[in-house]
Amino acid sequence: MTPRERAQTQTTRRSAQTATLAEIAREAGVSAPTVSKVLNGRADVSPATRTRVEELLRTHGYRRRRAEATRSPLIDLVFHEMESAWALEVIRGVENVAREAGLSVVLSESAGRLTPGRTWADQVAARRPHGVILVLSELDQAQRALLTSRSVPFVVMDPAGDPGTDVPSIGATNWQGGLAATRHLVELGHTRIGAITGPSRMLCSRARVDGYRAALETAGLPVDPSLIAAGDFHHDAGYRLGLQLLRRPDRPTAVFAGNDLQALGLYEAARELGLRVPEDVSVVGFDDLPVARWVGPPLTTVRQPLTEMAEAAARLVLELGRGDEAAAATRVELATSLVVRSSTAAPRVAGS
């Protein structure tokens, strides 16, 4: 987008903010204080009125003014699920930026976040944080409209799906990471390289396996679809799919796992089959969680700068809150880097 195009987009956005609170109240057939109550997420409004007012706020593209003054000193951090050490790296990053800004972090999981009569988004609207950071978690249109009408800025970190070009987001160079991991294995001399992937609905997971394919193809090696096993990002998937790959008579001599937890599952599968890492099978992970250094053998992995990504997301959402419209079109990808440890080695000569 050129600066001129961006300026035009901003003008369009501004001109949409025509309806005042009073006009919305009139159209809804309620008083202005009732519209205020809806905006503030107060419980003492009937569901029917709330729905009608929300609908009008949405169609008029209403955006609260002077939100800065009425904000709570909070940042909302929303996870789809908070299952692995991964989450802790992210929390730490957001916490670092929040502390500097004198804010506290409110944590929630989007799964099961509905409470009777009041949705998660209502709660956010009621507490008016400085911003919302969504981690691998998506907002539906209604939630997005609700936050926009309260001028609560939001940012998506490492989007699971396509966040839309109008949603600012922070990711990592997943494709580059998959490429670097697989090139490393190719350079060691491996020609039969398997892959364990995360869920295909997650873009980050697709990007990693596409990088793997690109490395094979640019090296002139065939891509064998039967060596690509799709799972989720948990340890058990690495174990289960690892057993499948390593039990094959023509088993791969190296495997690129979709993340570190899968790699640890793969370690377990190898142990169970009496195979040694890296002598019998080389393993590369993704993320570089603290545990990657601690396992035996220490794991070669693609470092994803989770804490830095979370810091960038937090800074971005605060910029948006200060009205920095240029930030709204931002899509940042931080660089991944290969960390070589002891789980990768040259393949043994066949039959040796």
Next chain:
Amino acid sequence: MTPRERAQTQTTRRSAQTATLAEIAREAGVSAPTVSKVLNGRADVSPATRTRVEELLRTHGYRRRRAEATRSPLIDLVFHEMESAWALEVIRGVENVAREAGLSVVLSESAGRLTPGRTWADQVAARRPHGVILVLSELDQAQRALLTSRSVPFVVMDPAGDPGTDVPSIGATNWQGGLAATRHLVELGHTRIGAITGPSRMLCSRARVDGYRAALETAGLPVDPSLIAAGDFHHDAGYRLGLQLLRRPDRPTAVFAGNDLQALGLYEAARELGLRVPEDVSVVGFDDLPVARWVGPPLTTVRQPLTEMAEAAARLVLELGRGDEAAAATRVELATSLVVRSSTAAPRVAGS
């Protein structure tokens, strides 16, 4: 405490709540709204006035009434530091209870939590959560008085020091855990058993090593102080102290580590020295973090029900908030249990 004694304590507490807000304002030479501002953690009060009013609130043992109505739908969770997967288990527990109660969790680290002119406790006072859960983190007298005067209940989880008998707290049976871990090693036939401990200022750490000593003594085995290495709860301490212990010519055949991260550090030290776990050295950890199942060999460890402890702490603080005075005297210890995996075995016969 008998029911009668408890009733008397309650009466004493109530009679201390004599000073009204108006009286405190008069004594401080300010208006009642100014006292309100201090209570609400508002920034527009001079530091001198704030100090004077806080002092009077404290000396009069002022406690805000009808706090229920004005509370935000939040629970504050405060860590001393949020460095390991340990923290995630705790967050999950608090989140479980908060979700059921329709509350959100505000997260902070007590280290470095001061922002100019306003302390962490001021921020808490300003947002008026349903309660505060402190994890391995202590409140000083002034912070305690500040929360009490706002009727913000608090609970300490797994106290680092002595929380005082008047502070409700949730812990685990650390002593029993140390005993069970060491007895398991004794029963396997080990007689030279080392220990790596956490910081001695933390009660949980002292209790574990006392359980270790008790197991040796009740088995008629000598306690060799030179086999007890004191560190902190991080991976590096396990590695560093593990090297010290395992490099000795009369090295122990088994080591009880203060937690799982130390145990993983010990694994690394053993690998570096060419020693195998459990053939050359048996290892027991403490906590049972998810990673304990994933490392090679899977770690024998003492399970500490961190998520359940955090749930209990959250339920307790909500009970306190509902005015359940009986909960105020609570000190709960949840049971630990030994989980035997593959890192422990009988010692090899000397010289074999």
